[in-house]
Amino acid sequence: MIDLVPPTPALYDAWAACVVDFGAVHMDGSGHHGPMDTARPAFDAYLAERLREADHAWEPPADRVHASYRWMVEGDEVVGFVGIRHRLTPFLLEQGGHVGYAVRPSRRREGHATAALARTLPLCVRLGIARVLVTCAEDNVGSRRTIERNGGVLEDVRAGTLRFWIDAARPPA
Template sequence: MTSLVRPDAAYHDSWQEAFEEFDHVFSDGSGQHGRVEGEFTRERFDAMVADRLAQADPATPLRPDWVHCTFLWIVEGPEFVGNLAIRHELTPYLLEQGGHVGYSVRPSRRRQGHARRALALALPVCQELGIDRVLVTCDVDNEASRRTIEANGGVQEDVREGKRRYWISV
C-alpha cells in the first residue's frame, strides 16, 4: 500500500531506478529542478537526503527566496514510487504557480492511485504544520493531476499562467 516516508538512504537503489525513469531530471516535489549532468553518486545521494531532511527544520537557514519544506517520499513497501513536498508557507511565486504541495510519481508506477493516496496522506501533515487551507496547482492540460486534486477535495479557484489553482480545506 502507498505510504509517505521521510527521505531515507535505505531507498537508494529504488530511488536511483526512478531517477533513471525520470531521465535524470528532478521531478516535481523533489526539491530540485533541471537535468543532472554526470553520475549521481552515492555520496551525492546521501548529501541530497540530508539536505531534504534539514529543510523541514525551521532552524535551518535558507536562501532568502526559499521557504522551509517537508519532503516526503511516496513508497510502496521497499520501492520508491515518487516525490512529495509540502511548503510551509507561500511566497508570491508559490501563491501564483507552485502551491503548498507538489508531487510526482515515477513513470512506471503512474495510473495506479499513488498520487491520489499520497496527496490524501499529505493533508494531515499540512494540518500539523498549521496549514488549514492547502493550495495545490497543476498544469491546465494535466488531467490526471486535476482528478487527483479534485478527488482529495480540491476546489478550483482559477487558472493563472497555465496553472489550475485549487484549495483544499483540512
C-alpha cells in the same frame, strides 16, 4: 498501497531506481529537479539538504521556504515524491502551491498521486497549514483529477496554472 516515508539513506537503491525512471523528465513540484546524479556522494548531499529544509532552526534564503519531503513507497520500491512547502512565497502563491508530487513514469495511472496527496493533508494540518494550495498545469488532466478527488476547489487559472484550495482539516466527501 503506498506509504509516505521521510527521505532515508536506507532506501538509497530504491530512490536511485526511481530517479533513473524519471530520466530527464522534470519531477514537478516534489522538490526534485531532474536529471539528478544518483551516485552515493550526490545522494548524501541531496539527503542532507532535504532534511535541513524541514529544520526550522535553518534560515532559508529569501526565495526559499522550509519544506518537508516524503517518498511514496510501496514494498521496497520508491514510486514517487512529495514536497510540502510550509509557507507561500509570491511565486508559490501563483504557481507552486504548498504541495507538489511526482510519480515515476512506470508507475503512473495506478492511484499513487491521489493516495499520496490524501496522506499528505494531515501532515499539512500538523504543520499549521489548514488551507492547502495545490496547483497543476492546465493540460495536466491526471493531476487535476488527483487534486479534485482530494477535495480541491478551483479558485482560478493563472498563466496556464490551475490553482486549487483544499480544506485539509476536512476530508473530501
